[in-house]
Amino acid sequence: MGITARGAGLLAAAALLLGAGLRFAYPELTLLGAAAALAVGYALATAAWRPRLAVSRHADPDRVTRGEAATMTLTVRNAGRLRSANLLAEDRCGTTTVPVPLLRLRPGRDTEVRYDVPTSRRGVVPVGPLRVTRRDPLGLVCLARPYGGTVPVWVHPRVHPLTATPTGAGRSLDGRVDGVPHGSITFDSLREYVVGDELRRVHWRTSARVGELMVRENVDTSLPRLVVLLDNRAAAHPDRVDGVAESFESACEAAASVVTAAHRADLPVTLLLVAPEASGLPDTDPPTGSPDTTAPADAPTALPGGGGPLDRLAAVELATGDGAAALRTATSRLRQDRLGDTLVVLTGPGGRADLGLVGALRGAYPSVVVGVLGAREPSAAPATGPVVLDAADGAAFAAEWDGIRRW
Structure with a gap:
Protein backbone atom coordinates (compact mmCIF):
# COMPACT_ATOMS: atom_id res chain seq x y z
CA MET A 1 0.00 0.00 0.00
CA GLY A 2 1.47 3.36 -1.01
CA ILE A 3 0.50 6.82 0.17
CA THR A 4 0.80 9.44 -2.54
CA ALA A 5 2.61 12.73 -2.05
CA ARG A 6 -0.76 14.41 -1.55
CA GLY A 7 -1.73 11.84 1.08
CA ALA A 8 1.61 12.19 2.89
CA GLY A 9 1.24 15.97 2.96
CA LEU A 10 -2.31 15.76 4.27
CA LEU A 11 -1.27 13.25 6.94
CA ALA A 12 1.56 15.52 8.07
CA ALA A 13 -0.81 18.50 8.12
CA ALA A 14 -3.29 16.48 10.19
CA ALA A 15 -0.61 15.70 12.76
CA LEU A 16 0.50 19.34 12.95
CA LEU A 17 -3.04 20.69 13.21
CA LEU A 18 -4.05 18.21 15.88
CA GLY A 19 -0.88 18.86 17.84
CA ALA A 20 -1.24 22.63 17.60
CA GLY A 21 -4.96 22.58 18.38
CA LEU A 22 -4.53 20.42 21.47
CA ARG A 23 -1.41 22.23 22.64
CA PHE A 24 -2.77 25.77 22.32
CA ALA A 25 -6.47 24.93 22.88
CA TYR A 26 -7.67 25.95 19.43
CA PRO A 27 -10.74 23.84 18.65
CA GLU A 28 -10.79 25.04 15.04
CA LEU A 29 -7.30 23.64 14.42
CA THR A 30 -8.26 20.42 16.17
CA LEU A 31 -11.34 20.08 13.98
CA LEU A 32 -9.33 20.64 10.80
CA GLY A 33 -6.70 18.12 11.92
CA ALA A 34 -9.35 15.53 12.73
CA ALA A 35 -10.99 16.06 9.33
CA ALA A 36 -7.67 15.59 7.57
CA ALA A 37 -6.98 12.42 9.56
CA LEU A 38 -10.44 11.07 8.76
CA ALA A 39 -9.85 11.77 5.05
CA VAL A 40 -6.62 9.76 5.12
CA GLY A 41 -8.37 6.95 7.03
CA TYR A 42 -11.18 6.88 4.49
CA ALA A 43 -8.66 6.74 1.64
CA LEU A 44 -6.88 3.80 3.28
CA ALA A 45 -10.12 1.90 3.75
CA THR A 46 -11.23 2.56 0.16
CA ALA A 47 -7.95 1.47 -1.41
CA ALA A 48 -7.64 -1.57 0.87
CA TRP A 49 -10.78 -3.14 -0.60
CA ARG A 50 -9.66 -6.08 -2.72
CA PRO A 51 -11.98 -6.89 -5.61
CA ARG A 52 -12.55 -10.55 -6.44
CA LEU A 53 -11.34 -10.92 -9.98
CA ALA A 54 -10.84 -14.12 -11.98
CA VAL A 55 -8.19 -13.62 -14.64
CA SER A 56 -7.51 -16.03 -17.50
CA ARG A 57 -5.43 -15.60 -20.62
CA HIS A 58 -4.82 -17.54 -23.81
CA ALA A 59 -2.15 -17.07 -26.47
CA ASP A 60 -3.01 -17.95 -30.06
CA PRO A 61 -0.58 -19.37 -30.94
CA ASP A 62 1.81 -19.67 -28.00
CA ARG A 63 4.72 -20.76 -30.22
CA VAL A 64 5.59 -18.69 -33.28
CA THR A 65 8.54 -18.07 -35.54
CA ARG A 66 10.22 -14.71 -35.27
CA GLY A 67 8.10 -12.10 -37.06
CA GLU A 68 4.88 -14.14 -37.09
CA ALA A 69 1.71 -12.82 -35.47
CA ALA A 70 0.65 -13.91 -31.97
CA THR A 71 -2.46 -12.67 -30.16
CA MET A 72 -3.10 -12.68 -26.42
CA THR A 73 -6.70 -12.87 -25.21
CA LEU A 74 -7.22 -11.67 -21.64
CA THR A 75 -10.51 -12.30 -19.83
CA VAL A 76 -11.25 -10.58 -16.52
CA ARG A 77 -14.35 -11.62 -14.57
CA ASN A 78 -15.80 -9.92 -11.50
CA ALA A 79 -16.32 -12.86 -9.14
CA GLY A 80 -17.85 -10.66 -6.44
CA ARG A 81 -21.57 -10.67 -5.67
CA LEU A 82 -22.27 -7.17 -4.33
CA ARG A 83 -20.03 -4.44 -5.70
CA SER A 84 -19.16 -3.35 -9.19
CA ALA A 85 -15.49 -2.92 -9.99
CA ASN A 86 -14.29 0.42 -11.31
CA LEU A 87 -10.55 -0.06 -11.57
CA LEU A 88 -7.41 0.92 -13.41
CA ALA A 89 -5.56 -2.11 -14.79
CA GLU A 90 -2.69 -2.89 -17.12
CA ASP A 91 -1.28 -6.17 -18.38
CA ARG A 92 2.42 -6.82 -18.63
CA CYS A 93 3.60 -8.02 -22.06
CA GLY A 94 7.35 -8.49 -22.14
CA THR A 95 8.88 -5.10 -21.39
CA THR A 96 5.72 -3.14 -22.25
CA THR A 97 2.34 -2.67 -20.60
CA VAL A 98 -1.10 -2.85 -22.17
CA PRO A 99 -4.01 -0.86 -20.63
CA VAL A 100 -7.05 -2.96 -19.71
CA PRO A 101 -10.36 -1.06 -19.23
CA LEU A 102 -12.31 -2.25 -16.18
CA LEU A 103 -14.98 0.44 -15.98
CA ARG A 104 -18.16 -0.52 -14.11
CA LEU A 105 -17.45 -4.25 -14.23
CA ARG A 106 -20.64 -5.61 -12.67
CA PRO A 107 -20.79 -8.71 -10.46
CA GLY A 108 -20.71 -11.92 -12.47
CA ARG A 109 -19.77 -10.08 -15.67
CA ASP A 110 -16.50 -10.23 -17.56
CA THR A 111 -14.56 -8.17 -20.05
CA GLU A 112 -12.23 -9.37 -22.78
CA VAL A 113 -9.19 -7.64 -24.23
CA ARG A 114 -7.11 -8.78 -27.21
CA TYR A 115 -3.73 -7.42 -28.18
CA ASP A 116 -0.72 -8.43 -30.25
CA VAL A 117 2.37 -9.90 -28.61
CA PRO A 118 5.67 -8.45 -29.91
CA THR A 119 7.53 -11.14 -31.86
CA SER A 120 10.21 -9.07 -33.59
CA ARG A 121 12.96 -10.65 -31.44
CA ARG A 122 13.70 -14.27 -30.64
CA GLY A 123 13.04 -15.19 -27.02
CA VAL A 124 10.42 -16.07 -24.44
CA VAL A 125 7.93 -13.23 -23.95
CA PRO A 126 6.35 -13.41 -20.47
CA VAL A 127 2.78 -12.09 -20.49
CA GLY A 128 1.21 -11.21 -17.16
CA PRO A 129 0.34 -10.84 -14.40
CA LEU A 130 -2.50 -8.33 -14.58
CA ARG A 131 -1.74 -5.33 -12.37
CA VAL A 132 -4.83 -3.72 -10.86
CA THR A 133 -4.52 -0.29 -9.22
CA ARG A 134 -6.94 0.99 -6.58
CA ARG A 135 -7.18 4.72 -5.78
CA ASP A 136 -9.41 6.67 -3.50
CA PRO A 137 -11.46 9.60 -4.88
CA LEU A 138 -9.14 12.17 -3.32
CA GLY A 139 -5.97 10.58 -4.69
CA LEU A 140 -4.40 10.12 -1.26
CA VAL A 141 -3.62 6.38 -1.44
CA CYS A 142 -2.68 4.18 -4.37
CA LEU A 143 -2.53 0.39 -4.09
CA ALA A 144 -1.49 -2.02 -6.90
CA ARG A 145 -2.02 -5.78 -6.74
CA PRO A 146 -1.19 -8.57 -9.23
CA TYR A 147 -3.92 -10.90 -10.50
CA GLY A 148 -3.51 -14.10 -12.46
CA GLY A 149 -0.35 -15.87 -13.51
CA THR A 150 2.19 -15.52 -16.30
CA VAL A 151 1.87 -17.19 -19.70
CA PRO A 152 4.97 -17.46 -21.90
CA VAL A 153 4.92 -16.94 -25.65
CA TRP A 154 7.82 -18.74 -27.35
CA VAL A 155 9.32 -16.84 -30.27
CA HIS A 156 11.41 -19.37 -32.18
CA PRO A 157 14.25 -18.43 -34.51
CA ARG A 158 13.49 -18.35 -38.21
CA VAL A 159 13.88 -21.68 -40.00
CA HIS A 160 15.42 -21.55 -43.47
CA PRO A 161 14.75 -24.55 -45.72
CA LEU A 162 17.74 -26.83 -46.30
CA THR A 163 17.62 -29.28 -49.19
CA ALA A 164 20.89 -31.10 -48.50
CA THR A 165 21.33 -33.57 -45.62
CA PRO A 166 24.51 -35.38 -44.53
CA THR A 167 24.94 -38.93 -45.77
CA GLY A 168 26.92 -40.14 -42.77
CA ALA A 169 30.05 -42.25 -42.60
CA GLY A 170 28.32 -45.57 -43.35
CA ARG A 171 26.16 -46.62 -46.27
CA SER A 172 23.02 -48.69 -46.28
CA LEU A 173 22.84 -51.60 -48.71
CA ASP A 174 19.42 -50.40 -49.83
CA GLY A 175 20.20 -46.70 -50.15
CA ARG A 176 21.47 -43.65 -48.28
CA VAL A 177 19.23 -44.07 -45.25
CA ASP A 178 17.85 -47.29 -43.84
CA GLY A 179 14.33 -46.93 -42.53
CA VAL A 180 14.34 -49.90 -40.13
CA PRO A 181 12.97 -48.43 -36.86
CA HIS A 182 15.06 -50.43 -34.38
CA GLY A 183 18.08 -51.00 -36.60
CA SER A 184 19.37 -54.37 -37.70
CA ILE A 185 23.15 -54.34 -37.81
CA THR A 186 24.95 -53.65 -34.53
CA PHE A 187 24.07 -54.67 -30.97
CA ASP A 188 23.58 -51.64 -28.72
CA SER A 189 21.95 -52.57 -25.39
CA LEU A 190 19.43 -54.72 -23.53
CA ARG A 191 16.06 -53.58 -22.23
CA GLU A 192 12.97 -55.11 -20.65
CA TYR A 193 10.45 -56.86 -22.89
CA VAL A 194 7.27 -54.96 -23.74
CA VAL A 195 4.16 -56.28 -25.46
CA GLY A 196 4.68 -56.29 -29.21
CA ASP A 197 8.41 -57.09 -29.23
CA GLU A 198 9.49 -59.96 -31.45
CA LEU A 199 10.42 -63.08 -29.51
CA ARG A 200 13.43 -63.70 -31.76
CA ARG A 201 15.04 -60.59 -30.24
CA VAL A 202 14.78 -61.96 -26.66
CA HIS A 203 18.20 -62.59 -25.09
CA TRP A 204 17.41 -65.84 -23.28
CA ARG A 205 20.65 -66.14 -21.33
CA THR A 206 20.27 -62.72 -19.70
CA SER A 207 16.54 -63.32 -19.20
CA ALA A 208 17.28 -66.51 -17.26
CA ARG A 209 19.81 -64.69 -15.09
CA VAL A 210 17.69 -61.68 -14.15
CA GLY A 211 14.36 -63.51 -14.00
CA GLU A 212 12.48 -61.47 -16.64
CA LEU A 213 12.50 -61.20 -20.41
CA MET A 214 15.24 -58.98 -21.82
CA VAL A 215 15.27 -57.83 -25.45
CA ARG A 216 18.26 -56.92 -27.61
CA GLU A 217 18.37 -53.36 -28.97
CA ASN A 218 20.27 -52.92 -32.23
CA VAL A 219 21.34 -49.78 -34.04
CA ASP A 220 21.63 -49.17 -37.74
CA THR A 221 25.20 -48.00 -38.33
CA SER A 222 24.33 -46.79 -41.82
CA LEU A 223 21.94 -44.18 -40.46
CA PRO A 224 23.61 -40.72 -40.23
CA ARG A 225 23.62 -39.17 -36.78
CA LEU A 226 23.96 -35.39 -36.53
CA VAL A 227 25.38 -33.39 -33.62
CA VAL A 228 24.72 -29.62 -33.63
CA LEU A 229 27.02 -27.62 -31.36
CA LEU A 230 25.83 -24.03 -30.84
CA ASP A 231 28.49 -21.64 -29.59
CA ASN A 232 26.68 -19.51 -27.02
CA ARG A 233 29.78 -17.84 -25.59
CA ALA A 234 29.65 -14.06 -25.43
CA ALA A 235 33.26 -13.93 -26.63
CA ALA A 236 32.28 -15.66 -29.88
CA HIS A 237 29.74 -12.94 -30.69
CA PRO A 238 31.44 -9.65 -29.77
CA ASP A 239 29.50 -7.29 -32.06
CA ARG A 240 26.31 -5.70 -30.72
CA VAL A 241 23.56 -3.71 -32.42
CA ASP A 242 21.27 -2.01 -29.90
CA GLY A 243 22.51 -4.49 -27.31
CA VAL A 244 21.71 -7.54 -29.48
CA ALA A 245 24.36 -9.90 -30.89
CA GLU A 246 23.05 -10.35 -34.43
CA SER A 247 25.62 -13.06 -35.18
CA PHE A 248 24.23 -15.14 -32.31
CA GLU A 249 20.67 -14.65 -33.58
CA SER A 250 21.85 -15.88 -36.99
CA ALA A 251 23.56 -18.87 -35.35
CA CYS A 252 20.28 -19.77 -33.62
CA GLU A 253 18.51 -19.58 -36.99
CA ALA A 254 21.13 -21.85 -38.52
CA ALA A 255 20.80 -24.35 -35.65
CA ALA A 256 17.01 -24.36 -35.97
CA SER A 257 17.31 -24.90 -39.73
CA VAL A 258 19.68 -27.88 -39.38
CA VAL A 259 17.63 -29.49 -36.61
CA THR A 260 14.38 -29.07 -38.54
CA ALA A 261 15.91 -30.45 -41.75
CA ALA A 262 17.22 -33.49 -39.86
CA HIS A 263 13.81 -34.10 -38.33
CA ARG A 264 12.08 -33.93 -41.69
CA ALA A 265 14.60 -36.44 -43.07
CA ASP A 266 14.01 -38.76 -40.06
CA LEU A 267 17.65 -38.44 -38.98
CA PRO A 268 18.71 -38.64 -35.32
CA VAL A 269 20.02 -35.25 -34.17
CA THR A 270 21.43 -33.93 -30.89
CA LEU A 271 21.59 -30.26 -29.88
CA LEU A 272 24.43 -29.14 -27.59
CA LEU A 273 25.61 -25.81 -26.21
CA VAL A 274 29.25 -24.84 -25.73
CA ALA A 275 28.84 -22.93 -22.45
CA PRO A 276 26.63 -23.92 -19.51
CA GLU A 277 23.12 -22.97 -20.44
CA ALA A 278 21.87 -19.54 -19.42
CA SER A 279 18.28 -19.47 -20.56
CA GLY A 280 15.50 -16.91 -20.49
CA LEU A 281 12.90 -19.41 -19.39
CA PRO A 282 10.15 -17.83 -17.28
CA ASP A 283 9.41 -19.16 -13.83
CA THR A 284 6.13 -20.74 -14.87
CA ASP A 285 4.89 -24.23 -15.48
CA PRO A 286 4.46 -25.22 -19.14
CA PRO A 287 0.89 -25.42 -20.37
CA THR A 288 -0.88 -28.74 -20.12
CA GLY A 289 0.11 -30.95 -23.01
CA SER A 290 3.20 -28.92 -23.93
CA PRO A 291 6.58 -30.59 -24.29
CA ASP A 292 9.08 -30.78 -21.47
CA THR A 293 11.31 -27.76 -21.87
CA THR A 294 13.48 -28.63 -18.89
CA ALA A 295 15.14 -31.58 -20.62
CA PRO A 296 18.95 -31.49 -20.99
CA LEU A 327 34.98 -24.73 -25.43
CA ARG A 328 37.75 -27.08 -24.29
CA THR A 329 35.28 -28.88 -22.04
CA ALA A 330 32.71 -29.18 -24.83
CA THR A 331 35.20 -30.50 -27.39
CA SER A 332 36.64 -32.97 -24.87
CA ARG A 333 33.17 -34.32 -24.18
CA LEU A 334 32.42 -34.63 -27.89
CA ARG A 335 35.67 -36.52 -28.43
CA GLN A 336 34.97 -38.96 -25.60
CA ASP A 337 31.27 -39.59 -26.20
CA ARG A 338 31.27 -39.67 -30.03
CA LEU A 339 27.59 -38.84 -30.24
CA GLY A 340 27.35 -39.09 -34.03
CA ASP A 341 29.22 -39.12 -37.33
CA THR A 342 28.43 -35.59 -38.58
CA LEU A 343 29.29 -32.61 -36.36
CA VAL A 344 27.91 -29.15 -37.16
CA VAL A 345 29.51 -26.31 -35.17
CA LEU A 346 27.85 -22.88 -35.32
CA THR A 347 29.84 -19.94 -33.99
CA GLY A 348 30.40 -16.23 -34.53
CA PRO A 349 33.26 -14.00 -35.69
CA GLY A 350 34.93 -14.31 -32.29
CA GLY A 351 35.13 -18.10 -32.66
CA ARG A 352 37.50 -18.09 -35.64
CA ALA A 353 40.53 -18.39 -33.35
CA ASP A 354 39.17 -21.65 -31.94
CA LEU A 355 38.77 -23.50 -35.25
CA GLY A 356 41.84 -25.56 -34.36
CA LEU A 357 40.05 -27.16 -31.41
CA VAL A 358 37.10 -27.96 -33.64
CA GLY A 359 39.31 -29.34 -36.39
CA ALA A 360 40.90 -31.75 -33.91
CA LEU A 361 37.53 -33.53 -33.68
CA ARG A 362 37.94 -34.98 -37.18
CA GLY A 363 39.30 -38.16 -35.60
CA ALA A 364 36.07 -38.74 -33.70
CA TYR A 365 33.67 -37.35 -36.31
CA PRO A 366 34.33 -38.26 -39.96
CA SER A 367 32.44 -35.18 -41.13
CA VAL A 368 32.79 -31.77 -39.46
CA VAL A 369 31.07 -28.62 -40.74
CA VAL A 370 31.74 -25.22 -39.13
CA GLY A 371 29.40 -22.30 -39.74
CA VAL A 372 30.79 -18.83 -38.92
CA LEU A 373 27.78 -16.51 -38.72
CA GLY A 374 28.12 -12.77 -39.02
CA ALA A 375 31.36 -13.22 -40.99
CA ARG A 376 32.58 -10.28 -43.03
CA GLU A 377 35.57 -12.05 -44.54
CA PRO A 378 36.40 -15.70 -45.37
CA SER A 379 37.82 -17.88 -42.61
CA ALA A 380 41.07 -19.70 -43.26
CA ALA A 381 40.71 -23.49 -43.06
CA PRO A 382 43.19 -26.22 -44.04
CA ALA A 383 42.35 -28.36 -47.05
CA THR A 384 42.09 -31.50 -44.90
CA GLY A 385 40.26 -29.79 -42.05
CA PRO A 386 36.54 -29.23 -41.48
CA VAL A 387 34.26 -27.63 -44.03
CA VAL A 388 33.97 -23.93 -43.10
CA LEU A 389 30.92 -21.92 -44.16
CA ASP A 390 31.12 -18.13 -43.85
CA ALA A 391 27.67 -16.56 -43.82
CA ALA A 392 26.39 -13.11 -42.97
CA ASP A 393 23.07 -14.42 -41.62
CA GLY A 394 20.84 -17.49 -41.43
CA ALA A 395 19.59 -17.21 -45.03
CA ALA A 396 23.15 -17.02 -46.37
CA PHE A 397 24.08 -20.03 -44.24
CA ALA A 398 21.25 -22.04 -45.81
CA ALA A 399 22.53 -21.20 -49.29
CA GLU A 400 26.11 -22.14 -48.34
CA TRP A 401 24.89 -25.36 -46.69
CA ASP A 402 23.10 -26.55 -49.82
CA GLY A 403 26.29 -25.93 -51.80
CA ILE A 404 28.44 -28.33 -49.75
CA ARG A 405 30.07 -30.89 -52.07
CA ARG A 406 31.75 -33.08 -49.46
CA TRP A 407 30.63 -34.16 -46.00
Missing part, protein backbone atom coordinates in the same frame (compact mmCIF):
# COMPACT_ATOMS: atom_id res chain seq x y z
CA ALA A 297 20.34 -29.57 -23.93
CA ASP A 298 21.70 -32.79 -25.42
CA ALA A 299 18.39 -34.64 -25.20
CA PRO A 300 17.10 -36.19 -28.45
CA THR A 301 15.33 -33.71 -30.63
CA ALA A 302 11.54 -33.61 -30.70
CA LEU A 303 9.91 -31.43 -33.34
CA PRO A 304 8.06 -29.67 -34.84
CA GLY A 305 5.03 -27.59 -33.94
CA GLY A 306 5.87 -26.75 -30.38
CA GLY A 307 8.62 -27.79 -28.14
CA GLY A 308 11.92 -29.57 -27.89
CA PRO A 309 15.03 -27.80 -29.13
CA LEU A 310 13.13 -24.98 -30.82
CA ASP A 311 11.85 -23.92 -27.40
CA ARG A 312 15.41 -24.21 -26.09
CA LEU A 313 16.75 -22.15 -28.97
CA ALA A 314 14.10 -19.54 -28.22
CA ALA A 315 15.16 -19.32 -24.58
CA VAL A 316 18.95 -19.65 -24.81
CA GLU A 317 21.05 -16.59 -24.05
CA LEU A 318 24.70 -15.72 -24.33
CA ALA A 319 26.82 -17.01 -21.47
CA THR A 320 29.64 -14.98 -19.98
CA GLY A 321 32.64 -16.37 -18.19
CA ASP A 322 35.72 -18.31 -19.28
CA GLY A 323 34.77 -19.03 -22.87
CA ALA A 324 38.02 -20.83 -23.73
CA ALA A 325 37.59 -23.29 -20.87
CA ALA A 326 33.97 -23.91 -21.85
